[in-house]
Amino acid sequence: xxxxxxxxxxxxxxxxxxxxxxxxxxxxxxxxxxxxxxxxxxxxxxxxxxxxxxxxxxxxxxxxxxxxxxxxxxxxxxxxxxxxxxxxxxxxxxxxxxxxxxxxxxxxxxxxxxxxxxxxxxxxxxxxxxxxxxxxxxxxxxxxxxxxxxxxxxxxxxxxxxxxxxxxxxxxxxxxxxxxxxxxxxxxxxxxxxxxxxxxxxxxxxxxxxxxxxxxxxxxxxxxxxxxxxxxxxxxxxxxxxxxxxxxxxxxxxxxxxxxxxxxxxxxxxxxxxxxxxxxxxxxxxxxxxxxxxxxxxxxxxxxxxxxxxxxxxxxxxxxxxxxxxxxxxxxxxxxxxxxxxxxxxxxxxxxxxxxxxxxxxxxxxxxxxxxxxxxxxxxxxxxxxxxxxxxxxxxxxxxxxxxxxxxxxxxxxxxxxxxxxxxxxx
Ligand code: GUN
Ligand code: FE
Numbered sequence: 001x002x003x004x005x006x007x008x009x010x011x012x013x014x015x016x017x018x019x020x021x022x023x024x025x026x027x028x029x030x031x032x033x034x035x036x037x038x039x040x041x042x043x044x045x046x047x048x049x050x051x052x053x054x055x056x057x058x059x060x061x062x063x064x065x066x067x068x069x070x071x072x073x074x075x076x077x078x079x080x081x082x083x084x085x086x087x088x089x090x091x092x093x094x095x096x097x098x099x100x101x102x103x104x105x106x107x108x109x110x111x112x113x114x115x116x117x118x119x120x121x122x123x124x125x126x127x128x129x130x131x132x133x134x135x136x137x138x139x140x141x142x143x144x145x146x147x148x149x150x151x152x153x154x155x156x157x158x159x160x161x162x163x164x165x166x167x168x169x170x171x172x173x174x175x176x177x178x179x180x181x182x183x184x185x186x187x188x189x190x191x192x193x194x195x196x197x198x199x200x201x202x203x204x205x206x207x208x209x210x211x212x213x214x215x216x217x218x219x220x221x222x223x224x225x226x227x228x229x230x231x232x233x234x235x236x237x238x239x240x241x242x243x244x245x246x247x248x249x250x251x252x253x254x255x256x257x258x259x260x261x262x263x264x265x266x267x268x269x270x271x272x273x274x275x276x277x278x279x280x281x282x283x284x285x286x287x288x289x290x291x292x293x294x295x296x297x298x299x300x301x302x303x304x305x306x307x308x309x310x311x312x313x314x315x316x317x318x319x320x321x322x323x324x325x326x327x328x329x330x331x332x333x334x335x336x337x338x339x340x341x342x343x344x345x346x347x348x349x350x351x352x353x354x355x356x357x358x359x360x361x362x363x364x365x366x367x368x369x370x371x372x373x374x375x376x377x378x379x380x381x382x383x384x385x386x387x388x389x390x391x392x393x394x395x396x397x398x399x400x401x402x403x404x405x406x407x408x409x410x411x412x413x414x415x416x417x418x419x420x421x422x423x424x425x426x427x
Contacts, residue, residue: 100132227275392413
């Protein structure tokens with residue numbers, strides 16, 4: 001008899017590959033010690049007698065990985081969507097992030113963010129905090145208790161930032177970062193891990209960038225930042241780093257891309273070929289954030305091109321550039337902007353299908369965390385049980401159609417009934 005084994009019984013859908021879904025109606029997803037032993041039409045003899053969670057008639061799909069989201073921007077989501085990136089940062093984002101110097105504000109705001117993330121479709125997330133050590137520890141503590149698996153970064157920014165939200169100098173920034181990493185180590189979080197977070201090249205001095213590159217190597221840490229999101233930003237980087245061959249090289253030059261721990265670069269809307277080469281060589285994850293890119297008029301990333309090259313790609317909500325934590329909405333937006341790009345920019349790059357967007361949101365982004373985002377044997381089981389019965393239709397739908405419709409209509413009567421992370425029920 002297997003210990004720590006159970007099955008989820010329902011209408012099971014996951015990605016077979018980027019283009020195809022795998023479906024088992026009335027199937028059994030077998031979970032042992034948090035790991036998938038596969039999906040079967042009947043419980044295999046070997047697993048007879050294990051607990052069965054009976055969710056007959058409900059959809060069971062892998063959890064989503066939101067690989068780029070700013071927790072401190074959750075408070076002003078849906079506001080100030082009328083500006084481009086650099087003005088938006090100065091007008092809305094930096095003033096809001098400065099409030100996290102206040103522990104009481106951070107506590108309240110991060111409680112709301114953590115609660116809402118727990119109730120979303122996201123099972124794993126790669127998260128920006130602010131530059132404040134105490135507030136970032138508060139955020140990590142709250143995310144830890146949700147049971148979601150997260151990587152969280154104390155943000156670094158020591159130049160070209162307003163006085164009220166700027167680290168004093170590179171030495172202070174690096175000292176604070178080490179202090180934060182030591183506090184995290186002492187906290188022995190099981191679910192929440194640290195990730196180095198230079199905000200982006202414009203707000204990080206060369207000395208700080210170099211120090212963070214060294215820290216990545218010394219402590220074997222993952223790293224996240226922003227890359228080639230907006231044309232004014234790219235021009236600015238050219239001016240700040242005249243020695244660089246491209247924006248991406250400003251991270252590579254300081255040792256921030258090399259290494260085994262994942263690197264996530266948000267956006268990558270305007271990468272020249274040599275930058276794409278750098279990303280590919282270093283197995284960098286592109287965090288595609290379609291809603292943010294539309295709201296801030298930033299551009300449309302050539303995700304088809306990156307997928308054709310076999311690069312690592314996942315999806316991010318980029319709240320508050322994106323207004324919502326919904327990864328279903330993010331998938332639908334990824335498909336929509338890819339169609340506009342095909343129509344208006346480059347008819348050589350075919351639009352993404354819903355299946356491909358689903359793959360990116362589950363398997364693609366899940367790779368940041370290891371074997372995550374699939375129900376194939378050997379994957380950690382992150383799963384959502386979805387009730388789609390209130391998204392009404394007279395049609396008889398296949399499982400694939402039910403999933404497709406859920407992606408587009410999740411907010412119109414869809415309900416997340418249960419949520420599992422690495423085989424543990426969190427909701
Ligand atoms: N680039 C630097 N900071 C930010 C941010 O907070 N949001 C987005 N979308 N881009 C950034
Ligand atoms: Fe961002």
